[in-house]
Amino acid sequence: MLRMRSGCPFLERTRPGPLPGSRRRRGTLCGVPAALPELLVPWFDEHARDLPWRRPGTTPWGVLVSEFMLQQTPVSRVAPIWVEWLRRWPRPSDLASAGQADVLRAWGKLGYPRRALRLHAAATAIAEVHADRVPDDLDALLALPGVGPYTARAVLAFGYRRRAAVVDTNIRRVIARAVHGAGDAGPARTAADLADADALLPADDPTAARFSAALMELGACVCTARRPRCATCPVRQRCAWQAAGRPAYTGPVKPAQRFTGTDRQVRGRLLDVLRDAPGPVTRAALDAAWHDAGQRDRCVLSLLDDRLVEQFADGRFALPGESGPSGAAGSGPSDRP
DNA sequence: GACTCGTGGTT
DNA sequence: TAACCAAGAGT
Structure with a gap:
């Protein structure tokens, strides 16, 4: 009733x-x-x-991009990034053609970078399955x-x-x-x-x-x-x-959500290093991002698991899709932890 | 359904 | 100033 x-x-x-x-x-x-x-x-x-x-x-593509960015992120931070994205990738197929590393860098510090990969994947599906509409x-x-x-x-x-x-x-x-x-x-x-x-x-x-x-x-x-x-x-x-x-x-x-000292902060620091680097970085470069080795390693693993980070056979780390060591055979991203 | 996932401005 | 809050989704 x-x-x-x-x-x-x-x-x-x-x-x-x-x-x-x-x-x-x-x-x-x-x-x-x-x-x-x-x-x-x-x-x-x-x-x-x-x-x-x-x-x-x-x-509608512009609207979809805005809604992805606005998930848990304030309007004021989204606006300038959205403008840049729509200028750079005006259609789903344009984003689909971009590399993941470029996408993650263009996402910048909006937060929750898994959204950027999901948006890239959504764009790919729209381009391939829905004729770019x-x-x-x-x-x-x-x-x-x-x-x-x-x-x-x-x-x-x-x-x-x-x-x-x-x-x-x-x-x-x-x-x-x-x-x-x-x-x-x-x-x-x-x-x-x-x-x-x-x-x-x-x-x-x-x-x-x-x-x-x-x-x-x-x-x-x-x-x-x-x-x-x-x-x-x-x-x-x-x-x-x-x-x-x-x-x-x-x-x-x-319960109040904390941030300082959490895995989210550590993951953010690690990804920040990779976004700022022009290419693959050594483990030492990541070590500088966080003092607690145990937590740091756990977060690197989770980032690898989320496909936000790749590791090359020579041990170095990079954003996904980034070119690895040049000229060396078998130097591509490794599936091994 | 409870957790997890970034970041920075506001109060 | 620490806590709260911000156009949620995936597991």
């Missing part, structure tokens, strides 16, 4: 009967909450940030490496202007507050989160796509995690969290 929570203005039905395809299970909103799109889309028309991947002429089909997108539930739907919505429920950290937070009246989203409930987001979407494709972008923008710029700017929020009058007196988040607290 779906129960209307008190003070939840977006749960008002705007159509008399059940909607086609709507299911009345827990976590699904009943009816179309029309107020949210009508408030948010005009606000977005006026306040949307001028991000490079939102400019006219951006292709980014798929506009959900399952085909999900089959691409590095493309998960969020990115696949984001490409549909922002690349093809289709009605697709995108669920990211921003939208989860906005829904938690404006719709459910909670202080924050809490742990992901994938199916229910998707149903919530879908229930908010207007029926037609372009408006739904625009609305999804507006929801994310609201979460990124107004309904922020730390200090939400409720005074300037276009949804304030209809926000369940406001109506409830902005109660504090009460759900489980996720």
